[in-house]
Amino acid sequence: xxxxxxxxxxxxxxxxxxxxxxxxxxxxxxxxxxxxxxxxxxxxxxxxxxxxxxxxxxxxxxxxxxxxxxxxxxxxxxxxxxxxxxxxxxx
Numbered sequence: 001x002x003x004x005x006x007x008x009x010x011x012x013x014x015x016x017x018x019x020x021x022x023x024x025x026x027x028x029x030x031x032x033x034x035x036x037x038x039x040x041x042x043x044x045x046x047x048x049x050x051x052x053x054x055x056x057x058x059x060x061x062x063x064x065x066x067x068x069x070x071x072x073x074x075x076x077x078x079x080x081x082x083x084x085x086x087x088x089x090x091x
Contacts, residue, residue, distance in 0.1 A: 002072035004052075004079045006063040010090045014041070014058060020089040021054050021061060027085050032078070061086060 010017050021043055025036045034047030036054075043054040045065075052065030063082055067075055
C-alpha cells in the first residue's frame with residue numbers, strides 16, 4: 001500500500017481555504033472517482049482503492065491518502081495531480 005502525504009501552506013481565511021479544498025476534492029473526485037464529506041476541519045474521502053483526509057488549519061492544508069495495491073502503481077502521477085491542484089487553488 002502506498003501513501004501520499006503533502007503539506008501545503010496557505011494564506012487564506014478558513015472559509016476561503018475550505019472552499020478551495022472543496023474545489024480540489026471535486027476535481028480529484030471527477031478524475032479518480034472519490035466521494036468526500038467534512039468532519040470538522042477535515043475532509044474525509046474514499047473511493048475504489050483510495051481513502052484519506054484533507055486536513056485544514058489556519059496556515060496549512062495537509063493531504064494524506066492511502067492507496068490500495070492496484071492504485072499504488074499510479075502513486076507518482078496521482079501525487080503530481082494533487083500537487084498541481086493544490087498549487088492552482090492555494091498559490
